[in-house]
Amino acid sequence: MSVEIHVSDLIQLDRCLWEIPVSTRPDMRVPARIYASEALIEDFMQDRTVSQIMNVSTLPGIEKAAIVMPDGHEGYGFPIGGVAAFDINEGVVSPGGIGYDINCGVRLMFTPEKYENIRNKIPELTHEMTRMVPRGMGRGGPIKLSTDQINQVLMRGVEWAVEQGYAFEEDRIRMESNGKLPDADASFVSEQAKKRGHDQLGTLGAGNHFVEIGRVEQIFHTDAARAFGLFEDQVVIMIHTGSRGLGHQVATDYLRMFVKKLPEYGLNLPDRELACAPINSEDGVRYLKAMAAAANFAFCNRQVISWEVRKAWENVMKSPGDQVELLYDVAHNIAKRERHRVNSEEKELIVHRKGATRAFGPGHPEIPERYRKAGQPVLIPGSMGTGSFVLAGAESGMNQAFGSTCHGAGRKMSRRAAKREVDAQKLKKELASMGISVEAGSFAGLAEEAPAAYKDVELVVDTVHEAGLASKVALLRPAGVIKG
């Protein structure tokens, strides 16, 4: 069912919030809402984001609204930037609402060093991290996991990494869900998925995944920054990757199953990529357990990369790797069992975030104690050469968007167009002139990730700040980029 939507058809609920009423299409169960400033809203009319979020609003058991964050854009099935929460008794779980890269996410590490003191070492540090962190398509790493070991990773997440010496206990407690989703069951992950993952722990992959050395350029919120361990001109390291081929295979396996079983579930969907299963069905439970296992693999992957980064730091700086501390680790492609207020009633929900970040407000028990007063740290990578942001979850976001916010700048130009319009060699020189050292797998890959291909991350972050979904804490500027 297709309905063409223009900005004039939207109801502006607030300065940064727009609604497509439930009456727009007969199959919608809840309204669709878009967080966007006046400057960003027109972008949403340029592709299929709006029709995709309207499709999401038709799914059984959806609560309150189908939501798109300001960095949103068209995806497949769910749009990127999508948030949707489902009643655990009446609702469904949809692998497409999480994405193929299960628990793709971001972590930020901070160092004790000021940029001005080590700026001459950044190119060497970038190069050494390139050497230490395997990257590229299908590339395996030095760790080869046996079947028993991979099952341990899938079941125990970062607990396994602590036990094996790839993580400190302090790392584990500074991660979303402490680096382990408790419902994981490795027996629901296929042998093919395990085989794809057996040599991929500690590998970056390709596409928009990266390791970035940056510096804190500006502090917006002094108390929160202090709680997070950040100060001006500090050198920080950001890591963006996910569950690699293992996660892709888990999503593929279950989507293939769910598509065939839609008639059995009594579901008639506007898009097969929204294929889903009732949360309480045997298939739904199995998927959630397999997804949790893949999420644990992703938490562990980012942790082992952190270990590689710490080794690179030791090699170049001749200082202990434990000087590089984890600030926080967030998932932005995931479904979580959470409690939220809906129509004044607290309910247990499965919250899908596809290209959206959990952003719990101050005081929430799931936030590590040292950050609890400030709110959950939220990590928003910008495009290469622009800024990234550290935010803090806000109380007002809990009721508005199930404690969620944006996850990045958000693409606005196709990869093909970027390759056509961006001169990658020139871009690399421009970045170098800005003091940004780039190690890219290919010039084509570099062009795809050019800043011009993305929305302005400052507009995106200003939107979620103004909407009360998360508060600005610090602005980071890149100094060295290792692209997957």
Add this chain to the structure above:
Amino acid sequence: MKMPKGVEILPHTADIKLKVTGESLPELFLTGLASMNRLLKPGFCEEEQEVSRVEKVELEAPDSTVLLIDFLSEVLTLGSLNRSIFCDCSFESISDHNLVALLEGRSVNEVDLDIKAVTYHEADIVLNDQGNFETIIVFDV
């Protein structure tokens, strides 16, 4: 990027969206496979390479569209597991609901594009005005 005959690249903000056509169902499936291989590593299948892997794929699906997407997904998985690109394919049998395919793969060290998945999004095999089979295929990259 030059795509095989019968393939048109359509706009998509983040992923790769193709319109694929074929005079018959087997031709549509083979063109879809050739497109995916071209995305993985342009020119690879046009080079003379030794066959290093042979696989037999047997699939069932409720309709031809699901069968096509599942077929491409299966080949993508096999390629990832075996570090191969399956350039050659012949069908022992193919209908709207099932197929038996023989695939010949060649070893590849590294592909140029990381295709995460072949999606069902907007896929729908129809007969177009020219009487050819036609569908959209969106690859998650």
